[in-house]
Amino acid sequence: VNERPTALLGQRAEAGPVLGGWRPSTVPPAFASQDITHLLQYARHQVHVVREESTGQLGLAMGGELVGAGESDVSLVGTLPPIYPEWLGDREFCEAHGLRFPYVTGAMANGIATPELVVAVAEAGMLGFFGAGGLSYAGVERGLAEIQTRLAGRTGLAWGANLIHSPNEAALEARVAELFIEKGVRIVEASAFMKLTPAVVHYALSGLTTDPSGAIVRKNKVMAKVSRPEVARLFMQPAPDALVSALVAAGKLTAREAELARHVPVAEDITVEADSGGHTDNRPLPALFSEIVMLRDQLAQQHRHDFRVRVGAAGGLGTPQSIAGAFAMGAAYVLTGSVNQSCVESGLSPQARAMLAKAGVADVMMAPASDMFEMGVNLQVLKRGSMFGPRAKKLYEWYSRYPSVTAVVHEHGAELEKFFGKSVDDVWSETRQYWADRDAGVLELATRDPKYQMGLMFRWYLGKSSRWAIDGDADRVLDYQIWCGPSMGAFNSWVAGSYLQQCENRNVVQVALNLLEGATQISRAQQARKCGIPVPATAFGYIPRPLSL
Structure with a gap:
């Protein structure tokens, strides 16, 4: 029979049947908030959902034994299986x-x-x-x-x-x-x-x-x-x-x-x-x-x-x-x-990593992408401490408005060279050398199409800005292009005050293990809450700590 049970949306949740009585061995059942929070940390162990018959209160317990109904003032309602990352x-x-x-x-x-x-x-x-x-x-x-x-x-x-x-x-x-x-x-x-x-x-x-x-x-x-x-x-x-x-x-x-x-x-x-x-x-x-x-x-x-x-x-x-x-x-x-x-x-320089460690959830913005600049494709970058985003957007604005870099120089030459940090001629010389080594056909097109040439030169800045962040160029900190989403800010808030706050302690495996371990603890807390346990809000938090495999 493939019939599905009818959903009784108006029916209130009530305490379900018990599996029998439960008697503790050495650890008493947890009904107080701090005790429930403590037991929820043992996600890799079975945890029992129990009910105190005199009050009807639900709690958690570990170990113990199942006894006949009426042989204990605590009943076993169910068992939560272990959870592993x-x-x-x-x-x-x-x-x-x-x-x-x-x-x-x-x-x-x-x-x-x-x-x-x-x-x-x-x-x-x-x-x-x-x-x-x-x-x-x-x-x-x-x-x-x-x-x-x-x-x-x-x-x-x-x-x-x-x-x-x-x-x-x-x-x-x-x-x-x-x-x-x-x-x-x-x-x-x-x-x-x-x-x-x-x-x-x-x-x-x-x-x-x-x-x-x-x-x-x-x-x-x-x-x-x-x-x-x-x-x-x-x-x-x-x-x-x-x-x-x-x-x-x-x-x-x-x-x-x-x-x-x-x-x-x-x-x-x-x-x-x-x-x-x-x-x-x-x-x-x-x-x-x-x-x-x-x-x-x-x-x-x-x-x-x-x-x-x-x-x-x-x-x-x-x-x-x-x-x-x-x-x-x-x-x-x-x-x-x-x-x-x-x-x-990470391949980023220590200076760039330090900038990321200070980011908040709102310290990001969208800016033109180097690899798809002419198509108007954007990517998300760090805004705090860098002028890359606004400058890259200005370059795309000029690219959209003007037919050639010569036209841009005529009206915005000083500002453009401020972005570049060198003369327009020097930028074109570097751009030409780059494409001569990579794809000479690109240069042939640039000689015929001034707007295409302009795009290549503006992409010089976008491409270099990533290298400056990777190399840690102290003279170009304001132009660092660092890809970053809001999660970086949330991560920084989470690790604040913990050993992972300092960049030198941020090992990629330790970050991964703590994220997974924390997710496991939170999943356990939610699992218990779905069983009717009064789970304290503090059980949904996790403080990073050194972990081993």
Whole structure:
């Protein structure tokens, strides 16, 4: 019988039946607020929900024994099972990637998610992505080589790298995808995509095969970070036939891989990116996550392939409360970004990390993105202590209004060179040298199109501003571009007064373990509250402390 129980919305909650009497062994039951809070800290142990028959008050207890009804003035109402940080998310996600914890650190571009950070996260049984976006091809090669050297001979440790959508450098995007295939990078975080490109589809489908039972086996896995349902849809379905056929014609995929491609989604893991640092649409996580989960379920009914798409959460996650909330919504995993930039393993300079450690939740703003400047795409950056945001917005305003950099110089030359910190001619000389080494075709277009040349020069400032923050250039502190979301401010408030307040104590694994441990404690408190226990508000707080694996 598939009938569902009728929901009695008007019926008041009442005390349920008891399982019998309960008799304590050594620890008495907890009915006082401070005692309930104390027992809730033992999330890894069974905790009993008990009722004092003389008063009807509900409380918690540990240990003890079940006795017959009437043999004790305390009755057993139920038992709460243990909760572990490892169990907060989807265990299938952890099994698929060989992880202990459903916790991912995002690929902060320009190498800010360093090989050191990725290795530390992998050693802790989590998944970290190397920040390959924004690096040169040689820089990506060096980063991969360092990670693989440090993890050589050690099995069971998962890690990945970032494949960022690069509409202005499609050839580089394709080369990096091919490098990942060649070097055996088994999972990538695909970010900033607005459409599927040959590069990401090539990586996702390369190596598709079947096992002896006929089940499809994926060699490469894609975790797509998205902030729009229409983009999520592209990754949660099989790749378009036309795109796959073009890759076959180019010799990048085999006919067998193309055939199997019809039965797998491009990505098996979708990270819902809410109000994050860097590229973001500033969407609230509850609304966006729900929308994409519903879309996932609709597409699953349409395609019915063997691979279940898992949905994780990112953006705004910087406290145990936010982590617990994401898992409570059904997130298979959580991904953090902004908070990791202030950690000692981050590629940011000590000066930039110190600026992040002072940020509040409102100390962020949107500013033009270097990689998609001409398209008007913005990203979220730190506002406190830096003039980068207002200056970058002014550059885009000039780009939109004027046909060439010469026209800008005519009316705003002094202000422009103040932003640049050097002459316009010097900036063009550096820009020309950069593209001569990277893609000479860009320079050819710039000689024919003055507005395109202007865009390249303005992107010089946007690109350099990130490097100044990474290198710790003391002369350009006011121009530091530091990607940052509101979660950084919330994190700083949470750790205030604790050992994690100081940047030098912010180890990426300690941050992760404390976020997960705090989320576990909060989940336990909520579990008890749903059983009718009068849980004090203080039980939903967690103070960071040194933790060990």
